[in-house]
Amino acid sequence: VKKVLQVTLGILTAIGGFVDIGDLVANALVGARFGMSLAWVVLVGVIGICLYAEMSGRVAAVTGRAVFDLVRERMGPRTALLNLVASNLVNILTLAAEVAGVALTLQLATSVSYLLLVPLVAFLVWFVIWRMPFEQMERMFGLAGLALLVFAVGLWQLGPDWGSLAHQAVHPSVTSGEGHPTYWYYAIALFGAAMTPYEVFFFSSGAVEEKWSTKDLNLERANVYIGFPLGGLLSLAIAATTAVVFLPRGISVDHLSQVALPTVMSLGKVGLAFLIVGFVAATFGAALETTLSSGYAVSQYLGWQWGKLVRPRDAARFHAVVLVSLILGVMLVLTTLDPIKVTEYSLVFSAVALPLTYFPILVVANDPGYMKDKVNSGFSNVLATGYLILLTVVAVAAIPLMIATKAGQ
Amino acid sequence: MKALLSALVLVCITGCVGPTRTDGDFELKAGNTATSVASAVGTARLAADAAGHGKATANYVSVVLGEAEDDASAAQATFDSYQPPSAAADKLRVDVDETLTKAIDGLAALRITARRGQLDRLPKIAAELGPVATTLEQISEKYG
Numbered sequence: 001v002k003k004v005l006q007v008t009l010g011i012l013t014a015i016g017g018f019v020d021i022g023d024l025v026a027n028a029l030v031g032a033r034f035g036m037s038l039a040w041v042v043l044v045g046v047i048g049i050c051l052y053a054e055m056s057g058r059v060a061a062v063t064g065r066a067v068f069d070l071v072r073e074r075m076g077p078r079t080a081l082l083n084l085v086a087s088n089l090v091n092i093l094t095l096a097a098e099v100a101g102v103a104l105t106l107q108l109a110t111s112v113s114y115l116l117l118v119p120l121v122a123f124l125v126w127f128v129i130w131r132m133p134f135e136q137m138e139r140m141f142g143l144a145g146l147a148l149l150v151f152a153v154g155l156w157q158l159g160p161d162w163g164s165l166a167h168q169a170v171h172p173s174v175t176s177g178e179g180h181p182t183y184w185y186y187a188i189a190l191f192g193a194a195m196t197p198y199e200v201f202f203f204s205s206g207a208v209e210e211k212w213s214t215k216d217l218n219l220e221r222a223n224v225y226i227g228f229p230l231g232g233l234l235s236l237a238i239a240a241t242t243a244v245v246f247l248p249r250g251i252s253v254d255h256l257s258q259v260a261l262p263t264v265m266s267l268g269k270v271g272l273a274f275l276i277v278g279f280v281a282a283t284f285g286a287a288l289e290t291t292l293s294s295g296y297a298v299s300q301y302l303g304w305q306w307g308k309l310v311r312p313r314d315a316a317r318f319h320a321v322v323l324v325s326l327i328l329g330v331m332l333v334l335t336t337l338d339p340i341k342v343t344e345y346s347l348v349f350s351a352v353a354l355p356l357t358y359f360p361i362l363v364v365a366n367d368p369g370y371m372k373d374k375v376n377s378g379f380s381n382v383l384a385t386g387y388l389i390l391l392t393v394v395a396v397a398a399i400p401l402m403i404a405t406k407a408g409q
Numbered sequence: 410m411k412a413l414l415s416a417l418v419l420v421c422i423t424g425c426v427g428p429t430r431t432d433g434d435f436e437l438k439a440g441n442t443a444t445s446v447a448s449a450v451g452t453a454r455l456a457a458d459a460a461g462h463g464k465a466t467a468n469y470v471s472v473v474l475g476e477a478e479d480d481a482s483a484a485q486a487t488f489d490s491y492q493p494p495s496a497a498a499d500k501l502r503v504d505v506d507e508t509l510t511k512a513i514d515g516l517a518a519l520r521i522t523a524r525r526g527q528l529d530r531l532p533k534i535a536a537e538l539g540p541v542a543t544t545l546e547q548i549s550e551k552y553g
Contacts, residue, residue, distance in 0.1 A: 109466075250451065261455060264456075
């Protein structure tokens with residue numbers, strides 16, 4: 001049990017990153033439209049996020065400083081400012097979507113309109129950040145997020161043709177009625193979802209909050225190599241449930257309620273109860289991550305005192321940024337913009353911001369001035385450089401594909 | 410600045426309803442509308458069956474059915490806003506609209522029944538939507 005609790009940071013980060021509201025809907029949508037033919041993107045994304053999250057966690061453990069703190073110092077204030085602005089814009093969009101995601105989940109349980117629940121959810125997010133210790137927070141939401149494993153159980157209960165699912169995954173092709181641009185648009189959205197910038201900000205800042213040091217590098221790797229693949233597995237399970245139930249019936253996914261339907265069909269009310277707990281944990285966890293990440297990034301850039309380890313009075317500006325970010329997110333949701341659309345756009349904009357986030361991490365992780373003998377290995381660098389090229393291609397292609405496909409229609 | 414404005418206009422255009430200058434365009438839009446509404450009907454039928462067999466709560470199923478009805482109504486409203494370019498398109502518009510209205514009436518019946526807590530009645534009403542679903546699929550295949 002103790003060992004499980006030690007990897008809750010990785011689990012929370014990954015569940016927030018891989019199965020937040022955007023991923024829940026995007027994975028289900030992709031499964032319903034393309035079957036498992038985009039499973040390879042999840043695999044590529046898991047490897048990429050493991051690679052860079054490990055780097056950012058290692059940097060935090062060795063230097064005792066979080067990613068953004070070092071980005072400004074190593075890359076200069078101008079480059080870091082560009083990074084800060086881009087990632088925080090995406091962050092606010094994602095935060096808005098996550099707060100709406102918690103409210104939409106509560107709507108499934110109560111049938112009360114999600115718009116009425118948004119202010120309550122936002123208050124709870126703020127209250128948890130203000131009052132709950134970091135470790136307790138990550139354990140509560142990380143472990144509750146494991147309820148989403150019900151997707152895998154539900155899939156098994158549906159009795160799918162495993163051979164057909166595996167064939168779709170291994171021999172990816174564009175399903176009839178879909179175009180290649182749409183296929184690639186969703187590939188980019190899934191990739192952006194897997195490598196959302198806030199994941200590394202939160203993970204590395206969390207490592208500092210947990211006071212990891214070089215002695216904790218194995219723990220850090222365990223968090224990365226258990227947490228993120230678990231998140232990827234959940235993504236695949238979600239896509240598979242809709243591939244089995246919706247794809248043959250020509251049903252497209254536009255709502256969170258539909259994401260739950262295949263599991264409800266196979267596991268009934270018990271499955272629904274697990275899903276609601278898991279949805280709340282994942283979206284609430286992601287709301288905490290994105291809210292905190294905004295505070296972390298701004299405070300680290302400006303050299304303010306930050307974090308939950310210090311008393312709020314001693315990190316007043318950090319908590320002010322957190323509160324303002326939350327209020328901006330809530331205002332965006334209360335405009336009645338479709339939260340699912342907001343989250344889909346945030347995934348694509350996230351893809352655009354990816355190189356700005358990951359390039360500085362690669363630079364810092366290779367700097368012996370910071371890392372001493374813990375710099376990247378040659379293999380890591382080759383792989384990370386390959387990913388950086390991929391991230392750049394994805395960033396360049398994201399907006400044109402969004403326009404060409406009318407955002408995947 | 411010009412490039413920025415052009416990009417902004419492009420992004421805005423992607424969210425607008427396109428014109429229908431030919432019968433082919435109009436037929437395609439009819440097909441796409443039928444596909445959307447068929448998807449909403451399909452979702453509603455699955456949810457109704459699950460609830461009727463005690464697998465879903467009344468709150469959950471009423472949310473699913475409400476969203477399906479909203480989606481179908483929105484699709485019909487968008488379709489009705491297209492300008493039919495010819496007399497042939499007028500006829501297609503009437504035919505498709507009739508099927509869409511039947512589908513939305515059925516979805517509304519499901520939603521009302523679910524909100525009254527009469528979940529055991531849902532599968533029967535969902536079954537009555539079968540012929541409408543088939544017609545929608547035919548329109549979708551023919552024009553989509």
